Amino acid sequence: MALIVQKFGGSSVANAERVFNVASIITDTYKKGNNVVVVVSAQGDTTDDLIEKAKEINPNASKREMDMLLTAGEQISISLLAMAIEKLGCPVISLLGWQAGFKTNSAYGSARISEVTPDRLQKELDGKKIVIVAGFQGLNKYDDMTTLGRGGSDTSAVAIAAALHADRCQIFTDVTGVYTADPRKVENAQKLKDITYDEMLEFATLGAQVLNNRSVEMAKKYNVELEVLSSLVREDGTIVREVANMEKMLIRGVTKDTDIARISVVGMKDIPGNAFKMFSRLAQKGINIDVILQSVGRDGTKDISFTCASSNADDAVAILKDIFDMEGAVVSSDTTVAKVSIVGAGMQSHSGTASKMFGALYEAGININMISTSEITISVLIDKEYADKAVSAVHKAFFG
Amino acid sequence: MALIVQKFGGSSVANAERVFNVASIITDTYKKGNNVVVVVSAQGDTTDDLIEKAKEINPNASKREMDMLLTAGEQISISLLAMAIEKLGCPVISLLGWQAGFKTNSAYGSARISEVTPDRLQKELDGKKIVIVAGFQGLNKYDDMTTLGRGGSDTSAVAIAAALHADRCQIFTDVTGVYTADPRKVENAQKLKDITYDEMLEFATLGAQVLNNRSVEMAKKYNVELEVLSSLVREDGTIVREVANMEKMLIRGVTKDTDIARISVVGMKDIPGNAFKMFSRLAQKGINIDVILQSVGRDGTKDISFTCASSNADDAVAILKDIFDMEGAVVSSDTTVAKVSIVGAGMQSHSGTASKMFGALYEAGININMISTSEITISVLIDKEYADKAVSAVHKAFFG
Numbered sequence: 001m002a003l004i005v006q007k008f009g010g011s012s013v014a015n016a017e018r019v020f021n022v023a024s025i026i027t028d029t030y031k032k033g034n035n036v037v038v039v040v041s042a043q044g045d046t047t048d049d050l051i052e053k054a055k056e057i058n059p060n061a062s063k064r065e066m067d068m069l070l071t072a073g074e075q076i077s078i079s080l081l082a083m084a085i086e087k088l089g090c091p092v093i094s095l096l097g098w099q100a101g102f103k104t105n106s107a108y109g110s111a112r113i114s115e116v117t118p119d120r121l122q123k124e125l126d127g128k129k130i131v132i133v134a135g136f137q138g139l140n141k142y143d144d145m146t147t148l149g150r151g152g153s154d155t156s157a158v159a160i161a162a163a164l165h166a167d168r169c170q171i172f173t174d175v176t177g178v179y180t181a182d183p184r185k186v187e188n189a190q191k192l193k194d195i196t197y198d199e200m201l202e203f204a205t206l207g208a209q210v211l212n213n214r215s216v217e218m219a220k221k222y223n224v225e226l227e228v229l230s231s232l233v234r235e236d237g238t239i240v241r242e243v244a245n246m247e248k249m250l251i252r253g254v255t256k257d258t259d260i261a262r263i264s265v266v267g268m269k270d271i272p273g274n275a276f277k278m279f280s281r282l283a284q285k286g287i288n289i290d291v292i293l294q295s296v297g298r299d300g301t302k303d304i305s306f307t308c309a310s311s312n313a314d315d316a317v318a319i320l321k322d323i324f325d326m327e328g329a330v331v332s333s334d335t336t337v338a339k340v341s342i343v344g345a346g347m348q349s350h351s352g353t354a355s356k357m358f359g360a361l362y363e364a365g366i367n368i369n370m371i372s373t374s375e376i377t378i379s380v381l382i383d384k385e386y387a388d389k390a391v392s393a394v395h396k397a398f399f400g
Numbered sequence: 401m402a403l404i405v406q407k408f409g410g411s412s413v414a415n416a417e418r419v420f421n422v423a424s425i426i427t428d429t430y431k432k433g434n435n436v437v438v439v440v441s442a443q444g445d446t447t448d449d450l451i452e453k454a455k456e457i458n459p460n461a462s463k464r465e466m467d468m469l470l471t472a473g474e475q476i477s478i479s480l481l482a483m484a485i486e487k488l489g490c491p492v493i494s495l496l497g498w499q500a501g502f503k504t505n506s507a508y509g510s511a512r513i514s515e516v517t518p519d520r521l522q523k524e525l526d527g528k529k530i531v532i533v534a535g536f537q538g539l540n541k542y543d544d545m546t547t548l549g550r551g552g553s554d555t556s557a558v559a560i561a562a563a564l565h566a567d568r569c570q571i572f573t574d575v576t577g578v579y580t581a582d583p584r585k586v587e588n589a590q591k592l593k594d595i596t597y598d599e600m601l602e603f604a605t606l607g608a609q610v611l612n613n614r615s616v617e618m619a620k621k622y623n624v625e626l627e628v629l630s631s632l633v634r635e636d637g638t639i640v641r642e643v644a645n646m647e648k649m650l651i652r653g654v655t656k657d658t659d660i661a662r663i664s665v666v667g668m669k670d671i672p673g674n675a676f677k678m679f680s681r682l683a684q685k686g687i688n689i690d691v692i693l694q695s696v697g698r699d700g701t702k703d704i705s706f707t708c709a710s711s712n713a714d715d716a717v718a719i720l721k722d723i724f725d726m727e728g729a730v731v732s733s734d735t736t737v738a739k740v741s742i743v744g745a746g747m748q749s750h751s752g753t754a755s756k757m758f759g760a761l762y763e764a765g766i767n768i769n770m771i772s773t774s775e776i777t778i779s780v781l782i783d784k785e786y787a788d789k790a791v792s793a794v795h796k797a798f799f800g
Contacts, residue, residue: 016453016456016457019457020457050476053416053476053480054479054480054483056416057416057419057420057480057483057484057487058483058484058486058487060486060487061483061486061487062482062483062486064493065479065482065483065486065494066479068475068478068479068482068494068496069475069476069479069480069483071475072472072473072475072476072479073472075468075469075471075472075475076450076453076469076472078468079454079465079466079468079469079472080453080454080457080469082462082465082468083454083457083458083461083462083465083469084457084458086458086460086461086462086465087457087458087460087461093464094465094468096468096545099543099544120543143499143520144499145496
């Protein structure tokens, strides 16, 4: 008998049919003798519909009242899911975030969980009930409803799994697991049996949005074993844990990110502090910088290029022009680029990973613009039009 | 400066426009220097829509989960109303039933308020905020959400007014007050300035559904001054209080109830216990009996007639046939009847009220079937087709 936490997103409970699909996954797990806690988001478009209602009345409504409004969404989904499980004949109870012991800080709209006190939850589990918990929500020190912000339900699930020392936290999604590359685009893409927290974090950062980063970080911190799996296809998913079975795999997968821009400053005066000035101003505006390349330019100047999200490109250019126009440096942006990366803790103990990747790109006739490496990733910047081709070529080199 | 509790029903906040209408009533009251607590129901059809969703999934859902579902309805309306008041520039906060201190018993779906602990509410009032409270809901000793059942929001408002010793509890409706007769049907129907709790209770019982009986009973018990008024027409309503200004008025009004049936048992054996058997069996089935008439029949038998809600007629007949068929008594029902009543505490100290009523009916050529009286009411049973004519005739006799 194990204690399993299961998390289902809003689309998996969008209508009565899907609610029953989810209910049957839950009751099957329960009937195998497990204790089951379920975290569920608001149904389908409920949250968006509520936001629309609020906007109609007051586009500048306080965040406190927005959270009061939005937390009603999960209240509806947990009770409906509980009713479906009642219909399937299993004992069940639904609990709001605060009933399940979720305490948060007071940052309405993007609150952080400060504590989970699962006394009530444990009591219901001891009574052999399936417990359905409203994700995405908690209560602050004023006894007011708060929401955890986007991706909050994943975090709710991991926090409960940590508080209850659950054996596993299953995150149900619309994909059957984490793949070595996007299976819709890359032939022979393979589902991973397991992956480490760090690799999963890199995957998320590099553009493969399967799990919310905050929840993976929390799972790592509290050593919660995650499983990414599908709510529609009943098969084993991918396990995310501290140490994954890595001996056979040099890398875990190949990802691409096409929503990026390369910003270049050419002909900057080569004096101390220029790079600092540049990146601190960008940071102040909340622009995250990724790959950075600095090179020596002509006549004692230097050039700096970096990448950021393409949505930040115009802001970044404006900031840099403000700094460097006076110096005569030329600022430009290029959104026709893509980043292709390989991820794998295995590359730490194997030499030749980078050359294998670069060789595959060379053979495919793809030019590399910039290169960036971390302990468990190697990323290259290439022309956007070759992104899919590059992923396939690199994937083939590593996975055959 | 007074403390005013205002209650608005679901139809008065059904859409954004109506929400703002209600918000302006509230802020006008606040700007006059009053402390204002508002109790509001779920918007328009929200509750019915949620019930429909539940039925689709499980028509036999537990009442506990139904209450979890339905309490989301007021959570939506209180936050939207608070947002509208924010937009109008007044300080405001919304509170769920439990945040406002509503403790109830555990009769999910029809819970009774056991206690209101208004600490949080008082604190927000002290902070000069308008407080919007979710009606119809509370929390039981298990910390689970409960609903108070139909008409519950009126009761919520009166309970808050009692707990805070409010100066007045205004119940906003779609009528501008309590009238001497239905103003849509009776010429010269007058709005009452005030009326006693007992008179109001009789009005409600006799078919004029303005206020929920339970809330009037609670207002009487805690001596809360009620006002019935319109959310659409800005004018003084009718005050409901212990002692009303009654010297000038013999009676308060004339009402009719056409949803009744007369059930007759003719030729019952005249032996002790028959009436007891009859009415106890009906009570067991939850059938409320109103006017009862017993007369001596032929050959040492007796006849009993009584009235009940027309929706109970078939059940009542079936029960009575089961008892009396063996005895040869004849059971029949008649739904072509109506009850016309006059209500007024003034009749206690004035003789001739009944004869004035009967005289008016005689002059209008309307035959009286049965008569029933209480301390402050006189009711007659007549043919349903003459109901409106009877009300007009009686109203004219008393109010000119």
